[in-house]
Amino acid sequence: MQNERAYYIMAILALVIGVIFLLLLIIRFKINTFVSLVLTSVLTAILLGMDMTKIATSIQDGIGSQLGELSLVFGFGAMLGRLVADAGGAHTIATTLIDKFGRKHLQFAIMLASFIIGIALFFEVGMVLLIPIVFAIAVEAGVPILYLGISMAAALSVTHGFLPPHPAPVAISAVLGANVGKVLLFGLIVAIPSAYIAGPLFTKLAQKFAPSAFEQKGNLSSFGEMKTFTKEEAPSFGMSVLTSLFPVILMAITTVYQLGVNGGVTPKNPNTLDQIISLIGSPSIAMLISLVFAMFSMGWMRKRSTGDIMATMESAVKSIAMLLLVIGGGGAFKQVLIDGGVGDAVAKIFQGSSISPLILGWIVAVVLRVALGSATVASLTAAGIVLPLMSQAGVDPALMVLAIGAGSLAASHVNDAGFWMFREYFDLTIKQTLSIWTVLETVVSIVGILVVMILNLFFH
Template identity: 50%
Template structure:
């Protein structure tokens, strides 16, 4: 019954948004209340669950999204995004600009959370699409693919890192195998699927298409000599990656050498946290894109204020999508899926992928799906010979399947690219499923080799 109730709730949400035309925020809140009642949650817990989901989602993404938007706007308004776009186009050529985007997103995505990478890259990619006069989504989908793949498969992202610890897998091997799996998966789900997606949902690829975050890049065009240099522009955009990457390397060295934590390592953790990283990155951009170029601080703050206003509704939608996710978790939907597989004799790799996929479909959060799966599969592998790093990757692959309305990422992509519900399903939901299935296939192939 919990799965049936969840399915009915999702259908109701789609009906309210697509047919009744009720705003997404109101639709999500209404369905969250109704699902909580239908799942039998105590009346006294319903409001607390909705508020907890809203608060925890914005607590983890709100500042990151806000500062990321400010950073992207400062770089775009100064002409830095235009400089980066033009340089990449000249190096790769207009015909291979999609591969330039994929490579850039993959490099950035190794260290950045999906949301941060998206909000930083969209202004640059939007500029590139305007420069070569091709649909924004034609570049945007491969970009989002690279960010999603790194989020699912590569440490130091939370999912693969924590699952590695749960399974007792060597995190270095997880990283190596993750790279091997990530590259063909990105090619299949990114550039190759984009060709098919353009036929499935042609309206999504109209040149005029653009969402809330694209307004961060919608600035006047500069003469190239009037823009900041490529080096300083790229350094400013990559600064979050540099900080997070350096922090991760120091942490991995500490863990591998067995050195106990001290004030130095605590300081490194502080510097490497996403909120700190984005704060420092914005301060750097204020100097490199503004003060250092004799731009008044008042003008820079106008750009910052405009950027935050442009993503206000998107942040609100993210918060209430977290409420829906929390209701499904507190309502026991994930636990119900877990009970189905107790005592199963399926191959651990297939089992991990399948459990993660079903929990993901039921409650939306990839991280929750991955961690719940780890707790369920762990007792089943105690006396089984299984490649633990590949088990980690199979769990990660299952946890991102079929992103839909109960997933925060679904709404981020929909609003960022200005898509309708139907277009988001035809592009993003299918794309995430391709990543998940491709990841499993490559894990199984690798399992026969190593």
């Protein structure tokens, strides 16, 4: 018993040393995140006393299992998003919603437009696409840029943290064995109030405690030459929304069908319709079908040549190469933690504890987010740590995905790329960015875990 306790303490100590080592490599020595993750995985494996002949295999298994389906989802997703953007679809969605909502409800228009666009695009891409539109609308309406910018950032953030096919929710779902469609449905329930509270409501509070930030005029110089679209050049609103949401629609159809027809349980002898519905709802196939649809709706139907469409898609894939490697590195670190017994140690420590596994998953993700900056890496690492607790507690994996996702959004600061994007585009000081962006992300995180805990009361 004494030896077992000592082993668990050493396992936790190895994890702490590993995280500190990772921090030093990334923050102090500016080493590439992927390289840092792999180096940290090797060191942590050695500290955990793993058989050295199996360390390389563990790392390879972690990277391989992590990138298996995700490489398809991210690759197809990046291509889809770029096709929508280059055709003017994102521009159409934003401007149409703003026209419909009117000047009195500009915040809600921006939030809804950002939410729709954010489902199809990575956070950074969505921000780059939307900020010029937000700036133009703010100037025309005579309101502070940040007045609309906070709602935009909140909507993009919740889609990034809670909704498939974004990297973190899909990756955590794969680790925890959660149904992606269920994560999507629960994620929408979590994301909507989180976006509203961290967007329009938080803006009112921010205007009181950081009024100087709302006086800034913003900075568009980093965007270079901005591409504009006339009404004739851009696709219709309906087609733009349909294309952006096509993968979500396919996954939702599958989830609703499985819940309604099969009670959410995979049948032992599925019929042909069951198999077809299951196929089109799997993330990789849903993204592939959606990409083919986008090639028509945002490409050939817009009189774009095949060569032009392919160039757009190739460019999109190049932009996510490092993201894929970083996610793979996160998978390697996660696998080492699992194979080295860290997850078992955490499970043992909290065994019999009154702390909800959902709260624990959230706390672990918050700590890692603050330490590492990357929401995706924090999510993957947290998922690996809490995985052993899942079977003991009987927690719905979909809710754990969202709890970890909420934690991974908290307290974004100087080690997060999103922090610097927000600061640069809105031309804020570090103090102002901490007052607005960091608090905004923390509000999303807290509201997110509260909604998850409420859902847990009904779906435990």
